[in-house]
Amino acid sequence: MVVTQFCPKCGGLLVPIKKEEGSMVLRCSKCGYEISSQQSTYKIETTTSDSTRIRTTSVISDGKAIARKKEEIEQEKEEYYKELFLELLHEEEYGGEET
Ligand SMILES: [Zn+2]
Structure with a gap:
């Protein structure tokens, strides 16, 4: 398995x-x-799961808020x-009077 990755410092090819x-x-x-190829993989996994968790949580709380206050x-x-x-009607009325 060959995975091509690039240097975060200079963008060169990582061998x-x-x-x-x-x-x-x-x-x-x-x-x-x-x-360390292991470390970089672990880092990527952690970031992904963290952001997913945050996104899921916010979606859930948003959904609750919407469900509760939908009628409001x-x-x-x-x-x-x-x-x-x-307001628009009002403005139109005034505009009509002025012209
Ligand atoms: Zn480099």
């Missing part, structure tokens, strides 16, 4: 190198920057549009 202890590292062919929001919307509509 997989087997170390004496048997661990694999990715070494940049340009600047020599080394990343609908009412508020109606009121808002009524006011907007009346």
